[in-house]
Amino acid sequence: MDIISHLTRTVTPAVLGDDNNPAKKSLLEQFYAIFAARLADQETYNRFANENVARDDQGFYDRVWTDGAHRDQISRELAGAHNVDATASRGLVAMAAPLAYHEIKNLAGTTPVPQFLNDNLSSYQKHIPAWAGAVVPAGMVAAAPAGARISDTTSTAPLQRQEEPKDGSFMKALLPIIGLIILGALAWALLRGCQDNPEPVATPVVTEEQPVEQEQVVVVADVEPASIRLATGEANTLYACRMNVGDEALQNTVMGALSNTFGGEADKCRADVDDNFATDMPAADQLATILPIFSNVPNASMVIKGDEITVNAPDEGVLNKLVSDLQAAVPAMTVVAEGPLDIQNEIEQSVTAAQTAVDNLGENPDPRDVARALSLQVINFELDKAFIPEVNKPLLDRAAQLMKEVPDMELMIIGHTDNQASNAYNMDLSRDRAESVKEYLIAQGVDANKLTTKGMGETDPIADNSTEQGRFRNRRIEFTVYDEATMSGDGISVRDMDTDPDLNPLDSNNDDMMPDADDRTRTTGTANVNMPDPDLNPLDDNNDDVLPDSDDPSRGTALDPNAQ
Template sequence: MDIINHLSRTVTPAVLGDQRTPQSEGLLEQFYAIFSARLADQDTYGRFAGQEIARDDLGFYDRVWTDETHRSSIARELAAEHNLDEASVQKLTAAAAPLAYLELSELAGSTPVPQFLRDNLSTYRSHIPAWAGAVIPAGLLAAEPAGTRISDTVSTAPLQREEEPSGSFMKALLPIIGLIILGALAWALLRGCQDKDRVEPVATPAVVEETVVEEATPVVATDVDPAALRISSGDGNTLYACHIDAGNDELQNNILAAVRGVFGDEADKCRSDVDDNFAVDMPAAASLPAILQLIKAVPDASAIIKGDTVTVNSPDAATLEKLVADIQAAAPDLQVVAEGPLDLTNEIANSVTAADTAMDRLGDNPDPRDVARALSLQVINFQFDKAFIPDVNKPVLDRAAKIIQEVPDMHLMIIGHTDNKGTDAYNKNLSRERAQAVKDYLVEQGVDPSKLTTKGMGEHDPIADNATDQGRFHNRRIEFTVYDESQMPGDGTVGDGIAVNDDASKVDTVALPDPDLNPLDANNDDLLPDSDDPTQGTVLDPNANN
């Protein structure tokens, strides 16, 4: 049974009516494949299993993909691939989702829909585009179908699971007769083997097979990192920085809800990385509200909540000691520790090892988002006020250069970040230079410069506090993301800006004027617009050097 062909025959006419075009039909074919893969996830299906879904339930699509960034990504990618505008794509997918769901439910019959779709993965797998890996169940495409396909028949009517046909009595007895014959042969073989002088018992091969099964059974759990929340408070009970690593949307939303419950709308500052490299549960989840309340009450406090461990820091030793004790009392099942002094050498070495390990997992033709995540794990510890690549990072960048060259559609953005020491203008310029240094090195290794874009964020996008050595160290970083031209300013250029997208694999920007260190020269590079660029206004930067 070809699921895509079936849905194209039954659902597409109802969605498009008389407005059928090759572009819209092709778009729906891809959407059916992505939609089927999403429903193959038991957690997704469980949100509405047993509910009555109406054929015109246009909100059903939003319940399948609760993450708005995923819905936006689907609309954007499908629109670009099929030469349609995003608004039209959103209408088509919203109309198709409930109809496709009802049809798939009919096809599944008494089989649970997720199991049915996993059993028949091979019938729609080839229609799933590479970019959809971020919006479908983790690991689905890497897994073999769990069962046997139900049928290869294609029909315009919903297909049912075929029942065993009733036949003659002899036909029903054939399997039993076969088993009797096999049993007799096995008995004869056993007796023959026992008559020989053998050291190994005849059952030894079966034991060997069982041992192999036991070794192959476990899922590679060591490849999954614990889900994590890194959070820092600011002055006046504010949220300073927040970053979430989660294995699925559900966990991300649960963590974000806990942050929002304590910090309100400031939770919008949280950035999230949702990826199957992270666990889908967090042992500290139930204790998050209590932990976050304690962090909020202490200015410049920070916590890294990862697995069953909470690592806490504060610039004041006495405050830190009390904070550790308070969090331990609020979450007795967790291990609460104070963050130790910054060990620069080990931090750098561990980060490079982590990046190497992540790159080992990439395999052939990797997803650019996975490449970006792997590269972002390494710490590129530039010397003070310098933008030269340290030798320890060059092997990782050399590996990255080969991967970027081999994957045709890989376009990455390199983003430089600093701590808050120094002026805003200085930090932006330094972060831009460091990002450019990384690009220059990759280009020297053979990467096409058009595949790389750079951006300097300065101190504007912290992931940790800036009140401790450890926090400032984490904020001084180079990040890689997948470059999306549609997210850039209208002229296609990349200026300074503030990252506002929760999805770390995409970057939205809010354009800001370049800093002008001298408002009297012929360029416009100050913190405020000046007379060098009349289109930007005529207000001079009062802190500029005259």
């Protein structure tokens, strides 16, 4: 587990933004090691283990190091070692601390953070400078081997200020002799080793093992914790549900718990099953306790990720009780109430996360991974508008380049809204926003045939619509691989039965559930996909549509000649 590499990849872009200053990146890398060493101390960690630490809580740094002199030393030494302004150094570490804390907690999973950091000490100990011994627990700073050169990233100022001992001349006289003795011993050891084992010094064993170890580190660091997002409706029904899991075994475990609590409504839950996500979930065995408590609160939302449960509800009193009840039921988990919506911060973090995901795609990426990465960004359209914000354009430019480089990549762009207007208005708005993204990508050189759009309006929420936070998350653009959209039961109904798969292909209107080339309005139609009898004439007793149903003996081939 290469903790420093993970934090450099996930936290550094969020802290620095567009600033690519190598000195600042190096400063943060060294701070992560010092920070991890501090969190490895159980007493330090216990001070805030039960806190709801916000990702933008810059005061968190002060709670990790309560001694002001230690904080000053850290920022001063880091600034000096990396040639960065001391004030800027203090700001960087204060911003990085809460973000790094959340990432380390996610990496630790069910393992207590101090234990996890102590178990993986070797992955970050080498980054801890010698001067940090005063600000981290004893034994965390690695002892430098005899004769080893001090790291370039370690402040050497204290060494320059040391006075030479009075008997320095005598010691200087001995140094050449000591050096000759050491060299002689090394030469003898090397000769003896060659006689005992004639293999070259650089044996293949070492060179073969090292790449394997590095590959394992990358795989572990890239895996996201499994998660589930839920929302209840007015009558304590399951209003929305999404899960991200690493395999079908975990999916089945979660679905079983959902079915036991919500019955048939558990079928609403959509799952992204991919090896980018973990195959275990700390809360999986406790869902039988968690879900019934949550289901009794109407219009509530809940996100379970790692060892943290985040909940929200429109009533503050109900929300506080929900937090209290869940924490009492599952004390091993951290239960927090979702904080106030900070739109700007949400947008910035989402774009950074998407950029990082795109950075990690590598050559010839899987289109599913591209779609997942692009879906991480929040495209926050203005009210009732479909103009793409400037902040999203650089990422869409990168998406366009990827689509031009990968010939078999075909994406569907899906627009979603909250429920704050009429169904028809929301359907049109979501479609227009998806079309706006498509048009932008085409303008950047993407083949129009590789892009399809879909407007879902308010019909496919991922959160509640009773809170500001929930509505914000429901207003979104999602990307998916077109083949997946046509084949999966993910709420996107696409049927390629003919060039005009209308409910009545003989008339002049396009009233199906899928936009067609001959449909100038790009409408998704007036029919309800959940109707048990979607006939051309639903008032009669026969089933005369062209979409075969189980109760149609003709399997949809017989049309009603009297249908209007």
